[in-house]
Amino acid sequence: MTDRDTAFADYFAARADAMRRTAYLLCGDWHRAEDLVQVAFTKLYLAWRRVTRHDALDAYARQTLVRTFLSERRLGWFRKESVTGDPADTPISTVGPEDRMVLHAALKQVPPGQRAVLVLRYWEDMSVEETAKTLKCSTGTVKSQAARGLQTLRDLLTDQMTPTFDRKRTS
Amino acid sequence: MNEQELRDGLRQVMAVSSQPPTMNPNTALDAARRAHKRRRATWAGAGAGAAVVALAAGTVFALAPSGDSLPIGPAASGPGLAPPSTGAAEADGSTKTSWPNGQVDRTARNGARADTADAVLAALKAAVAPTLAVDEKRTYPNSDAKVTGSQASFEDRAGPDKQEVWQYLVTVAVTSKSAPAGGTGRVMALVYTPGNTYPADVCQLTPKFWGAGGQCETKVVQGKTVGVVAKPEDSRVNTVVGYRYDDGTVVFVAQSKDPDNEEGSPAKGSMATPPLTIDQLAPMVLNPAFKVT
Structure with missing residues (x-):
């Protein structure tokens, strides 16, 4: 070797x-x-x-x-x-909304570019500048993609929680 | 959900997820060694075929009228050139991105913005023509995408009137006219329209090309001061020149002695030296054809 x-x-x-x-x-x-x-x-x-x-x-x-x-x-x-x-x-669909795996399922639906920004910023704890360098884009793009990614996540989590609650009520 | 909640949530996702067994370093090493051998074999084969290619290229140039070329690259449109897809951005109708002109992502693949990018590409080809030959056929490794091409990308909206800021990135793969077999490099131009957030000082500006960093020096060209980074920290580029017009338009020109951004052993078809000297590259940043809106 x-x-x-x-x-x-x-x-x-x-x-x-x-x-x-x-x-x-x-x-x-x-x-x-x-x-x-x-x-x-x-x-x-x-x-x-x-x-x-x-x-x-x-x-x-x-x-x-x-x-x-x-x-x-x-x-x-x-x-x-x-x-x-x-x-x-x-994760199986019967997992309740309180379970954090719902977040993982929602994250997978975020567009890849926004997802990459979210993962680098909030999982890897990289700064805006470091994230921009990693993704070869401007800091402004990182900020806007992070904001859009978070908004997308919020929307997805809201959408996912509603039918799950409904299922629980009717079961 | 705010930033801290997402941060906490991601850690909880990982905590409750059952991770597979640790990956085996020996397996990874074996795969990497095989890739290394394949690369060496590929370049050995490419070297053996270079003479044949040179003969064929010579024949083509002898038969074809010079100067005419078709626009090739991600922004070119046509029935045979399907634009690259970003997948989820198209499939996922739930996203709240507001790309202009009905785009599905940042890239304008047809229309006025794509035409502008093509015009910048044509100007760059013309600018390098005296000393370099443009390689229109060179593709990125493991891809059909051409190195020589243009891309118009929506950057952001700025100011109270939400002015659109656009980025035009054009790249030409080049070979030396005096030594066509001496490898392939690249010359690039990157233009940001007014409203961008780049600094006015050329030596704060220039190292920001691709975040390449490096020591910047000013240089007076045609009575104007431009920034020059002769040794960027980023190995993907060898020289960067930057200039900012009074209206905020930012232009970078950069060059690389490598044909792509792949990291690898030196013998992968790169040029021995960057395609242009600094004195040749620096005036190109002031090319009026690069000042587009």
Whole structure:
């Protein structure tokens, strides 16, 4: 095993689970999350010598992950792979609105660009500037996408809670 | 739901979700090594075929009249060029985004804005023509999308009258006319219409191109002061020049010795040096054809 391989394997062991959690929030299911992490780490491996000269390895890895997610959406990969409307590990519909998994279901319906901003800002706790750099957009875009994403979430949660309450009343 | 509630909610989502077993580093390493081998094999094959391609290209240039080219890129419209889709933004009618002109996302794929982006692209092609050849066919890795292309994107609404702010990004893949086999690089122009939030100071402005950072120096070109970042911190670009007009229009021109933004080993078809010198690149930022609304 070369030095690069050893360093890569060590870094993967240290960071893969954290990146998979971010990927899970981005894409909505663990299987795709693992695929995204694998693709992102493969890109990282190819760029290893160049990237490790910088101190911002984590930022680069996170940026690669998010861009991989967004580019796969743009290329239509996700739609081709999604043979059912709901992935296997979607939370069951009988979960009550008080359950936070409802939030996860709603998050999956937020447009990918807005979702990426929400995940980076409120899961990764990145600043507006860091988020803008990661997504290669302006800070104004990050702010507007975050606001729209939150509004979309509010609307979706309102829509989801109403029929669930109705079901409970009638059961 | 406010920001803090979302932050707390995401952590609770993760707390109640049953995570799969930890991923195996050896499996990941094996996959990465295979990708590395594939890349090396691809470039070895590309090198072997370069002579054939050069012969074919020479034949085409000999037969075709020069100067005419079709608009190619994400903003070009036509029956054979389906625009890229953003998926959920189209499928999800519940979103509250208010894109102008009936767009389904930020990108204007036809109409006046797309035409403006095409015009900027044509101007950039003309500007690089004296020293560089434009490669119209180069595509991004693992994609059919052309490197040479234009994109008009709605940025925001600004001010009390909700003035639309637009961004035009155009890219040309280029090869050296004197050494066509010397790799492919890129020259880019990025224009923001008035109402944008970019700073007036050119040396605060210029490092903001793609958040590339780097040490900026001013340079006087044609009597006007432009910002120049000769070594951006972002490895995707090698030089950035920025200028802001009095009306707020912001123009960046940038170049890369790489044909795309993929990170990888140096031998992937890149040029040995950036396509243009700083003295060649800097005046391009003042090209009046880039000052669009």
